[in-house]
Amino acid sequence: SQKIEQNSEALNIQEGKTATLTCNYTNYSPAYLQWYRQDPGRGPVFLLLIRENEKEKRKERLKVTFDTTLKQSLFHITASQPADSATYLCALEKTDSWGKLQFGAGTQVVVTP
């Protein structure tokens, strides 16, 4: 069955360091991969979308990579700040499943001053 796995353990990181999160998937051939941020009690907020033919995407301090051979996406937050503390969700979409994003359970990031 299709599976999306994100590290369930919280990532504790010191301010200024780079946080790296992983999103692994099995039995899936996504055409698009998205990352969202979710704060407690709030709805997810879109961060980045990367296509299967793109290796890397950047937005300010965020960087996403997409390796379809390894079936993995890495999400990096450089120069992390306490305000980056949140849960980060990856979401996959297949070409023939328009509208059906499949989400991982998310990884919590805690940035300490």
Added chain:
Amino acid sequence: DTAVSQTPKYLVTQMGNDKSIKCEQNLGHDTMYWYKQDSKKFLKIMFSYNNKELIINETVPNRFSPKSPDKAHLNLHINSLELGDSAVYFCASSPGGGGSTGELFFGEGSRLTVL
């Protein structure tokens, strides 16, 4: 102005009752969704409407009935509530068109607790 707004934010009710959650988006998007986030934090799609037409209906019990009176509104009615329906329900919208769903804009969620 809130882009995607849903009401109520909290719902506490007894098993067997019927309840509704309303959602409105002012982004001019064609497509709206209902997602359910359970206690394990997985977000799962339930329904999607494109311009008032149902386009996605995942295996959801027929006690759940969505209604889209126009493309800016998508409501969710739940009959005969069960304990397992307790979750946070998120409404979302997206511009639609193109090869990808694109960015989803989520509401703040409606936390349903069934006692």
